[in-house]
Amino acid sequence: MTSTWFHIAALAIAFLLVFASGYRMSRIGKPYPTGIFTAHKLASLVVLAFLVLSVRSVNGGSYPTVLEWTVLTLAVFAMLATMSTGGFVSAPGRSSQGLAGRLHRVTPYLAVLLAATSLVIWWD
Numbered sequence: 001m002t003s004t005w006f007h008i009a010a011l012a013i014a015f016l017l018v019f020a021s022g023y024r025m026s027r028i029g030k031p032y033p034t035g036i037f038t039a040h041k042l043a044s045l046v047v048l049a050f051l052v053l054s055v056r057s058v059n060g061g062s063y064p065t066v067l068e069w070t071v072l073t074l075a076v077f078a079m080l081a082t083m084s085t086g087g088f089v090s091a092p093g094r095s096s097q098g099l100a101g102r103l104h105r106v107t108p109y110l111a112v113l114l115a116a117t118s119l120v121i122w123w124d
């Protein structure tokens with residue numbers, strides 16, 4: 001397996017882990033099981049790291065265009081928005097039915113879509 005495919009596979013697996021643990025926590029509700037909650041947070045950091053590594057890997061060395069930078073920046077923003085809304089949802093005394101909870105049910109899909117689009121358009 002080349003390092004490019006390794007990075008993309010690690011990104012996909014980390015995303016799957018984050019989604020699976022997220023759905024599980026939604027079903028269980030508060031208090032979230034520590035193991036699943038920790039896995040969810042750690043895997044979300046792995047997603048962010050491998051998004052950047054994957055984009056670097058698929059770029060064959062050409063100078064990135066404004067469109068490529070814009071989509072990657074939006075993908076990173078979507079990730080950060082997902083992480084911060086996740087932080088609000090999990091804060092003590094906060095309900096998952098509030099604004100942060102509703103956003104945390106939408107921003108993950110935006111993050112996947114923008115991450116996948118970044119990989120496609122950065123590919124040389």
Ligand code: HEM
Pocket residue numbers: 018019021022023025026027029030032040041043044045047079082083084085086087088089090096101104105108111
């Ligand atoms: C890459 C970043 C992340 C992604 C893609 C993500 C994705 C998800 C998904 C898909 C769900 C299930 C939502 C649903 O029921 O439809 C979820 C739930 C949840 N996430 Fe995340 N998440 C991320 C980061 C975080 C972080 C950093 C935290 C905490 C600091 C967090 C805390 C939570 C909590 C507490 C729930 C359960 C909410 C509930 O009770 O309904 N998430 N997440």
